Amino acid sequence: MIHHHDILIIGGGLTGLRAALRISDAGLNGAVVSKVHPLRSHSVAAQGGMNASLGNVKGEDGATDSWESHAYDTIKGSDYLADQDVVERMCREAPTAVIELEHMGTVWSRLENGKIAQRPFGGAGFPRTCYAADRTGHNALHTLYEQVVSREIPVYEEFFAISLITEGGRCIGCTALEIMTGQVHGFLAKAVLMATGGFGRIFDKSTNALINTGDGQALALRAGALLKDMEFVQFHPTTLYGTNILISEGARGEGGILLNKNGERFMERYAPHSVDLAPRDVVARAIEQEIAGGRGYEGGYVHLDLRHLGAERITERLPGIRQIAMDFAGVDPIENPVPVQPGQHYSMGGIDADINGATKVPGLYAAGECSCLSVHGANRLGGNSLVETVVFGRLVAEKIVEDVENAPTPDDKLVKAAINSVNDRIEGILRREGGEHFFTVRDAMTHTMTSKFGIFREKQTMQEGLDEIKSKQDQVSRVSLQNKEREVNQALIRFLELEGMLLLAEAVARGALAREESRGSHTRTDYPERDDRNFLKHTLVGFRNETMYVSYQPATLGIFEPKERVY
Amino acid sequence: MILKVYRYHRGMVSPHYDTFELELRPGMTVLEALFQFQEKLDDSLAFHYSCRGAVCGTCAMLINKVPRLACRTQVESLLKGGLKVPIVPYPAIAETVPWNPEEEVLVEPLPHLPVIRDLIVDMDAFFQYYRFIEPVFTPSADNPEKERTMDPAAVKKLEVYTNCILCAACSGACPVEGKNPRYLGPAALAKLYRFHIDPREGRTSRLKTADIPTGWWACEFYGNCSLVCPKGVPPRIAIAKAVAQLKREEKEKLKKQ
Numbered sequence: 001m002i003h004h005h006d007i008l009i010i011g012g013g014l015t016g017l018r019a020a021l022r023i024s025d026a027g028l029n030g031a032v033v034s035k036v037h038p039l040r041s042h043s044v045a046a047q048g049g050m051n052a053s054l055g056n057v058k059g060e061d062g063a064t065d066s067w068e069s070h071a072y073d074t075i076k077g078s079d080y081l082a083d084q085d086v087v088e089r090m091c092r093e094a095p096t097a098v099i100e101l102e103h104m105g106t107v108w109s110r111l112e113n114g115k116i117a118q119r120p121f122g123g124a125g126f127p128r129t130c131y132a133a134d135r136t137g138h139n140a141l142h143t144l145y146e147q148v149v150s151r152e153i154p155v156y157e158e159f160f161a162i163s164l165i166t167e168g169g170r171c172i173g174c175t176a177l178e179i180m181t182g183q184v185h186g187f188l189a190k191a192v193l194m195a196t197g198g199f200g201r202i203f204d205k206s207t208n209a210l211i212n213t214g215d216g217q218a219l220a221l222r223a224g225a226l227l228k229d230m231e232f233v234q235f236h237p238t239t240l241y242g243t244n245i246l247i248s249e250g251a252r253g254e255g256g257i258l259l260n261k262n263g264e265r266f267m268e269r270y271a272p273h274s275v276d277l278a279p280r281d282v283v284a285r286a287i288e289q290e291i292a293g294g295r296g297y298e299g300g301y302v303h304l305d306l307r308h309l310g311a312e313r314i315t316e317r318l319p320g321i322r323q324i325a326m327d328f329a330g331v332d333p334i335e336n337p338v339p340v341q342p343g344q345h346y347s348m349g350g351i352d353a354d355i356n357g358a359t360k361v362p363g364l365y366a367a368g369e370c371s372c373l374s375v376h377g378a379n380r381l382g383g384n385s386l387v388e389t390v391v392f393g394r395l396v397a398e399k400i401v402e403d404v405e406n407a408p409t410p411d412d413k414l415v416k417a418a419i420n421s422v423n424d425r426i427e428g429i430l431r432r433e434g435g436e437h438f439f440t441v442r443d444a445m446t447h448t449m450t451s452k453f454g455i456f457r458e459k460q461t462m463q464e465g466l467d468e469i470k471s472k473q474d475q476v477s478r479v480s481l482q483n484k485e486r487e488v489n490q491a492l493i494r495f496l497e498l499e500g501m502l503l504l505a506e507a508v509a510r511g512a513l514a515r516e517e518s519r520g521s522h523t524r525t526d527y528p529e530r531d532d533r534n535f536l537k538h539t540l541v542g543f544r545n546e547t548m549y550v551s552y553q554p555a556t557l558g559i560f561e562p563k564e565r566v567y
Numbered sequence: 568m569i570l571k572v573y574r575y576h577r578g579m580v581s582p583h584y585d586t587f588e589l590e591l592r593p594g595m596t597v598l599e600a601l602f603q604f605q606e607k608l609d610d611s612l613a614f615h616y617s618c619r620g621a622v623c624g625t626c627a628m629l630i631n632k633v634p635r636l637a638c639r640t641q642v643e644s645l646l647k648g649g650l651k652v653p654i655v656p657y658p659a660i661a662e663t664v665p666w667n668p669e670e671e672v673l674v675e676p677l678p679h680l681p682v683i684r685d686l687i688v689d690m691d692a693f694f695q696y697y698r699f700i701e702p703v704f705t706p707s708a709d710n711p712e713k714e715r716t717m718d719p720a721a722v723k724k725l726e727v728y729t730n731c732i733l734c735a736a737c738s739g740a741c742p743v744e745g746k747n748p749r750y751l752g753p754a755a756l757a758k759l760y761r762f763h764i765d766p767r768e769g770r771t772s773r774l775k776t777a778d779i780p781t782g783w784w785a786c787e788f789y790g791n792c793s794l795v796c797p798k799g800v801p802p803r804i805a806i807a808k809a810v811a812q813l814k815r816e817e818k819e820k821l822k823k824q
Binding site: 036037039040041042044045098099102103104105107108109110111112113114115116132133135138139142143146147149150180209210211242243245246316320323324327328329437439481482483485487488489490491 | 576577594596605606609610611613614615616617618619620621622623624625639641683684687690697698701702703704706710713714715716717718719722723725726729730732733765767
C-alpha cells in the first residue's frame with residue numbers, strides 16, 4: 001500500500017506533533033508515522049519542566065530573566081560546544097513556545113498571581129523552568145495530541161519505519177511495517193522530518209522508555225546523513241535505584257539534597273556554589289565518585305532526601321515522583337530518603353542538522369532529541385530538552401513548508417521497489433534458524449555500553465568495548481527469531497531495533513575514542529582536561545560502504561567566549 | 568512463581584493459557600515477568616509496553632482479575648495477597664481458568680475491547696469515544712499576548728482530571744461497558760469534565776456533548792473506574808457532578824417555562 005503526503009513526520013512525540021500542527025497551519029497535507037500511539041511516546045515521561053525566560057519569578061537579587069541569560073547558562077552548561085547561533089534562536093523563541101502551549105490548553109502550574117510558575121533547575125541563573133507539577137511532558141503531549149485529533153491530522157499508529165527512500169540523493173519517503181498486520185507500506189512525500197527521540201536503550205541502566213532505541217538516527221545514517229556528537233550521552237544523577245526510573249531534577253530544584261552513606265552533603269565538596277543544583281554531568285560524576293570511594297550504599301547508590309520539604313510541598317509540587325518512589329522502591333519520600341544512582345538519560349548527539357533542521361540529505365530534516373542542531377553541546381541543562389522539542393518542532397516545520405514549495409513530486413516506481421526489498425529482508429530474517437537468540441546479543445551490547453562507555457571513560461576499556469560491539473554486529477546477522485509470523489511480531493520489531501542500536505553503539509564508541517579530552521558528559525580519565533585547541537569541534541560520524549568514519553566540524557561561537565566551567 | 572498468561576491469535580477457535588515458571592526477584596513487576604516469558608520461553612507473546620514507569624498508559628491489562636498497569640504491579644505483593652482492589656464483580660472478570668493466587672499471577676487482556684493477539688487489545692473504540700467528546704480546549708476569547716492567568720486553586724482541581732493517562736483500565740473495570748458497548752465510558756467522560764471545569768474554556772455547554780443516553784446517564788455509579796485508576800482520577804465523581812448539574816439546569820429551565 002502506498003500513501004502520499006506533502007510532508008511525512010516520523011515520530012509522534014512533542015517534536016513530531018508540534019511540527020504536524022505547524023504543517024497543518026500552512027494548509028499542507030502532513031502525516032505522522034509512529035511505532036507507538038503518540039501518547040505512549042517518551043515525551044510523556046518528562047517530569048521537571050520547560051525552560052523559558054518568562055521572568056515570572058525574579059532572580060535572587062531581584063533581577064529579571066532574559067533570553068541572553070538563558071543562552072549563557074545553556075552555552076556554559078554545554079561546556080561551550082553548543083552552536084551559539086542555534087542556542088540564541090531557541091532561547092529567543094522559548095517564551096513563545098511555552099505561551100502557545102498555554103493557549104492550546106496546557107494546565108501549567110501557577111504562581112499566586114496566576115502567571116505560569118517557574119522553578120530553579122540545575123545550572124540555571126534564574127528560576128526559569130516552567131512546569132506542570134512534575135508531569136510537564138504528560139501535560140504538553142496530551143495538549144498537542146488533542147490539537148492533532150481536532151484537526152484530523154493523519155497518524156499512522158504502530159507503524160515501524162524500516163527504510164528511507166531516496167531518489168537521486170533526495171529523501172522522498174519511507175517504508176514502514178504496520179505492526180498489527182505485518183504489511184509493509186510505502187510513504188511518499190516531498191520532505192521527511194525525523195522526530196524519533198533518543199537512543200538511551202543502547203545502555204542497560206537508562207531512564208528512557210523501552211521504545212527509545214534510536215531508530216531514526218540509524219535510518220538517517222543508513223540513508224547518508226551524518227551523526228553528530230554521539231559520544232555525548234547524558235547520565236542523570238538521580239534515577240531510582242533498581243529500575244532507573246527518573247527522579248526529576250525538580251526534586252532538587254524544590255530543595256532536595258543528596259547525602260552519602262555517612263549522611264554527608266557531599267555536593268558541597270564538588271560544587272561549592274551550586275551544591276545540589278550543579279548541572280547533571282557534575283552531579284553524576286560526584287555521585288559516581290562517592291560510590292567508588294566507598295561512601296555509597298551497598299549496591300551502588302546514595303540518598304536523595306526530601307523530608308525537610310514537608311508533606312504539603314512534596315504532594316503539591318512532586319506528586320509524580322512520590323508515586324514513583326512508592327510504586328517502584330516502596331519508599332515514601334515524605335518519610336524516607338529516596339535511593340538514587342546515575343543512569344543514562346539523554347542523547348545530546350544525534351542526526352547532524354543545521355540551524356533549520358536540514359540534514360546533509362536533501363529532503364531529510366531532523367528535530368528534537370534524535371537530532372543534533374546543536375543546542376546542548378557536551379551537556380544538556382535540565383528543562384532544555386522539552387523547550388527544544390516544541391521550539392524546533394515548529395521552526396523546522398516552518399522551514400520545510402518553505403522548502404517543499406519547489407520540491408518535485410516523487411513518483412511511485414521507487415517506492416514499490418523499496419517495499420519489495422524490505423519484504424525480502426523481512427522474509428530473510430524470519431527464515432533464519434539456529435544461532436543465538438537476539439536477546440542475548442542485546443543484553444551483551446547494553447552491558448558493554450554501560451560498563452565501557454559510562455560516566456568515566458578510558459582508552460583501553462573503550463577499545464575493548466568497540467571490539468565487543470563489532471563482534472555483536474557480526475553475530476546479529478546470524479541470530480534467529482522463534483516467531484515466524486508477520487502479524488504482530490514484536491520479536492521482529494525488537495530485532496530490527498537492535499540492528500540499528502548496534503550501529504549507534506559503534507558511533508558512540510568511535511566518537512568517544514577519538515575525543516581525547518574531557519568535556520561535559522564525556523569524561524576521560526586518561527585525558528581529564530578540556531582541550532579547546534584540539535577539540536572545540538563537533539564529531540561527525542558517517543557510514544560509507546558499510547564502514548563508519550569520523551570527521552569534525554567547528555563549533556559556532558560568537559556570543560560567549562569559552563571559559564573554565566565552575567559551579 | 569508462575570505466570571499464567573492468556574494466549575490468542577487470529578484463527579484460533581478459543582484462547583488458551585500458557586504457564587511459565589520463573590524466579591521471583593524482589594521488586595519484579597508483572598511487565599518484567601512478561602518480558603522474561605518473551606525472552607526465555609516464547610518470543611511470540613504479544614503485549615504493549617513503553618515507559619515501564621506508569622506514565623504512558625500503554626500496558627493496562629487484567630492482572631489477577633483487576634485491570635491495572637503491568638509495569639506498576641509488583642509480583643511479590645500479588646503473591647502475598649496484597650494489591651486487592653474491592654471492585655464490584657462483573658461478567659468480564661468471572662472465572663475463566665483455575666489459578667492459585669498464592670503461587671500464580673494470572674494475566675489476561677483488558678476486558679471490553681476486542682483482542683488482537685494475546686494481551687494486545689484494539690483500542691480503536693476507546694479512542695473513538697475520546698474523540699466523540701471533542702477533547703480540545705476552546706478558549707473563551709482571542710489569545711492574549713502572554714499566558715492567560717489562572718488561579719492556582721483552579722489548577723489543583725483540574726489536575727485531578729488532567730492526570731488521566733488514557734490507559735483504559737477504567738473502561739476494562741466498568742460493568743456498564745460490559746453490557747453496553749455504546750457507552751462513552753469513564754475515561755471519555757472524565758476528559759469531557761476536565762474541559763468543562765477549565766476556567767479558561769469558552770464553550771459553556773460542554774456537558775451537553777454527553778447529554779445522551781450513552782453518555783452521563785448510562786453510568787450506574789459502581790465506582791470501579793475510580794478504584795482501578797493508576798493515577799487516582801475519579802471519573803465517578805466527575806460523572807456524578809455532571810449529572811447533578813444537568814438535572815439542576817433542567818429544573819431551572821422548567822421553572823422558567
